[in-house]
Amino acid sequence: MRVPLSWLREYVDLPAGETGRDVAARLVRAGLEVETVEQLGGDLKGPLVVGEVLSIEELSGFKKPIRHCFVNVGDANGTGEPQEIVCGATNFQVGDKVVVVLPGAVLPGPFPIAARQTYGHTSAGMICSARELGMGDDHNGILVLESHLEPGTDAIELLQLVDEVLDIAVTPDRGYCLSMRGVAREAAAAYGLPLADPALLDVPPANAFGYPVKVADPAGCDRFVARTVTGVDPAAKSPIWLQRRLQKSGIRPVSLTVDITNYVMLEVGQPLHAYDRGRVQGTILVRRAEEGETLTTLDGIKRKLSAEDLLICDDSGPIGLAGVMGGATTEIIDPVLDPETGEVTGSTEVVIEAAHFDPISVARTAKRHKLPSEASKRFERGVDPEAARAAAQRAVDLLVLIAAGTAEAGVTDIAAPRPMRTIAIGADLPDRVAGTEYGRETVTRRLQEIGCSVVGADVLEVTPPSWRPDLTDPYDLAEEVIRLEGYDNVPARMPNVPPGRGLTEAQRFHRRVGIALAGAGYVEINAYPFIGEAAFDGLGLEKDDERRRTVKLVNPLNDEEPALRTTLLPGLLGALRRNVGRGNTDLALFETGTVFLPKAELTVAPRLSVERRPTEQELAELNAALPDQPRRVAVALAGERQPSGWWGKGVPSGWADAVEAARTVARAANLELTVRQAQRAPWHPGRCAELLVDGRVVGHAGELHPRVVKALHLPERTSAMEIDLDLLLADGVRKVSGPAVSAYPVATQDVALIVGSEVPAAEVEAALREGAGALLESIRLFDVFTGEQAGEGKKSLAYSLRFRAADRTLTADEASAARESAVAAAAERTGAVLRGA
Amino acid sequence: MSAPNKSYDPVEVEALKPEVVEQARDEAFAAFAAAADLDALKQAKVAHTGDRSPLALANREIGALPPHAKAAAGKLIGQARGAVNQALARRQTELEAERDARVLVEEAVDVTLPYDRAPRGARHPLTTMAERIEDTFVAMGYEVASGPEVEAEWLNFDALNLHPDHPARSMQDTFFVQAPDGSADSGVVLRTQTSPVQIRTMLDRQPPLYAVSPGRVYRTDELDATHTPVFRQVEGLAVDEGITFADLKGTIEVLVEKLIGGHLELRWRPSYFPFTEPSAEVDLQCFVCRGESVGNPDRPCRTCSSEGWIELGGCGVVNPRVLVAAGVDPNRYSGFAFGLGLERILMNRHNVADMRDMVEGDVRFTLPFGMEI
């Protein structure tokens, strides 16, 4: 809602020096969101006056038409002589009243004006267009004024070029502030000044000879006022003041009748519709549409109607979407000038509709037909049903005043009975909500200020005003009191919070995962979870891969990515590629986040009551309709893990780093990760590890498949890991029992074993560990090699075994026996043979 | 070596004559002093303290002396050998010190050499910012709660007093999840706010409840310098007996003081959210211009668009209708709730100019933030 300050002052006698910013600050503290305060004509400086065109000489020989004019500007130029002006526009004639800017003036821009030589003549000033005056962008030609104006009149004042406009974003609960009347009411309350209510008009009572109207759906339309004006002069134009107010409010002037309906809507908040009476056939009927009916709206679009749409009809059928947009067949005809006769034709008899429609019905119709209009915006948020008669009267008055029309005596006013809304509120409720003491007198006064009638003592019986449909319960009223008293005046206090449990084990674990990975050199990213088939194709997933089963969006931002991720890898690899593209080549990235896995059985979430807590059964149904959303962590690496430098050669990142990242994550929960050779897209079939905890597969890691690397334009040998944190932590963080540390000497024994090259090192180590028994303190693989020395199809694994007893120094024999037992177990389980044996 | 001889006169044994012993001792001193390095000293050591050295040989003669002469001879030789050993040790120490000084100088390195061998990592500042806010509230006794990002419409809207035709529901540009039949009637959306976690928290158990909940939320905005379709909020909820608007004000003030410092003013503006009543927007005084850019075209401020204030977030007293839907008795309990935009806090607290930097995952943006914020 755009509110010109000059207009606002008509209803509230604001202090003279008060600027737009001052008023905005007061309104903001009362809860109106003033987004901007626009300064109109801020850098404008006169003289800017009304001029009368005395003569026009068309100059030829130039690329465009140029006019050499003399203009009477009265005494404004100090001499009273006609002003010589060269002008490039042609939409004016001798005798027209125009706006002339004289040398020394400054137009908005700023654009200083001086006399100059041009096209062989002196041009001492300019004849102005609306755009040059900052009156709106849509008028390129010269602004031609009403003919009765006196030359020399100050045009800045006349055209109200200097003003301030408050742009207010009105929240849905304050529909009444979509009008000058409503904003003025708030301003009056904020300044403690009286309000001159523009809806307080003398209105003749309803009678039987108004335009015939029938309301078949009183629930959808509980008020319908119709007034008729005849003898409207189609040549009558909107006066400057009216046009200017509309322009400043952001509405383009069109024609007098339409301008008046818009003006009254801005003034009192009641959307009006004007019909050409000659085009309406018979009784106006308000009813619901029949399925399949159509209506061509004012914008020329033929719309298929739904049975829920509320319609305005006449004998011919639908003529308007109630509260949303009128139809083309009965609209006011734009005045047309016949150039031969000079006569203007157009609508001369006008029926004004001022009705009140059900907000939900209007909202649904506007949404269904994608037709948000100034009218529907107001009806949705609640229009004052009691303002309908005054609004219609105001429009009639303006048509009579400006267009020389005659108001017909007939007044149609159909009103469904409206129940009185009375709310009982404890006089201390505002105190209890705010945590301060206002007292009953303040509460009563504030409620009266916003238009409520209030009776009672400890319990107040409050009847809200007709323009506040949002006030429905005691808390709504408490809010009004607290708001008007000012949030700044509410004290600040701390609640008495009982001791908390701190972070949960899972929350602490999630933090440790991030800290551990960042500590290991990984940089965290947050990718969008939107994904498409192309990402799965890039990963080389089979057609029936379960990861292709996704949660899909109805309205994705991008049609190529209509689903939610089932793996973190596409987003992570995308970030990797973006970094590489920007010249960051050695990369280790990680992301933690949820993936979205559709349930096996898809259901719809029920819409539950809000009048009570849902039952456990209902909640279970609600949750059953949601996908599983486990938390995952993933890493991606490319380039060098350790750079080369003066210390020596660097180390390229690879599959082992990806697997180690998984171990890092598992260690954050004190869990031991086991690793198994596996094959799974998008990983390299020979370089993919399945990651397990307690026998559960929790994720995969390794080098990416070369085809994936190529398809996704990734650096060669890009590696990745993805692990499910919820699965990993299914049994919680492992509780460590403190190891007994022996102070006896260690006995170290090395063994080199030859095994088949297909035997996993992890199995050999497990066998050694088991065979070595309780004396084994630790085991470490320190060398792996294949080749001639190991033998065809074999590999050599060299382990260092450390033995130690808790209670004595081990003898060489004991250590050797343990080592032999370890080797025997490895031989038995993996076919390992001692090297050199 | 001579054989024991009872009538043997020690004076007659050449090697045990005092002047001979003294000479051997002095020769040893001279040899040590002349040793230029540790190797030379080692040779001198063998020559003058070894088994074949004059003093060692003299010592052996003592055994052959008659008992009455042994003591004097032993004393003579012992003193000489002691002096020699002392001189050796002294010289050894001197030479070692010399060597150490020389070698350590040779081993000197350039300690200004760069060493970026271990890769550097970092956590995303939005993550650490969320944790910082969590910690502030956990210290007050709050718990950290969470809820799903794909959420039931009932929890995201209806239970929060946003019925299907509520105008505020169309204000939020919602991503709808496809129903099994492909339609939009799944009753499931990408949550547009973290507020459904309020409802889940209340459904979970009875008050007193004090919880904060950071998380990702979704709106159908295109990514630009100031908008992103996926962003983060921190929701806070307190439900207890006697909770008031004053408690909300106090809590937000403490949060701002911990997060940004207590030197900036807050502005409380009445606003509208269906799930709170009264509702407020909280603005923080612009930390760059402190409001001095307002109405001052010569000093425009990019941070606050010369408005003097920066929006922190929305809050209010929980609407009793919300309590009812979540199974909390509104006659006994009341509550407050707030929601803050994490991106905006990060942008303001750390001068991040472009929203896209927080989204694209460029390591050059994230690395400087390190592990904590």
Ligand SMILES: [Zn+2]
């Ligand atoms: Zn600023």
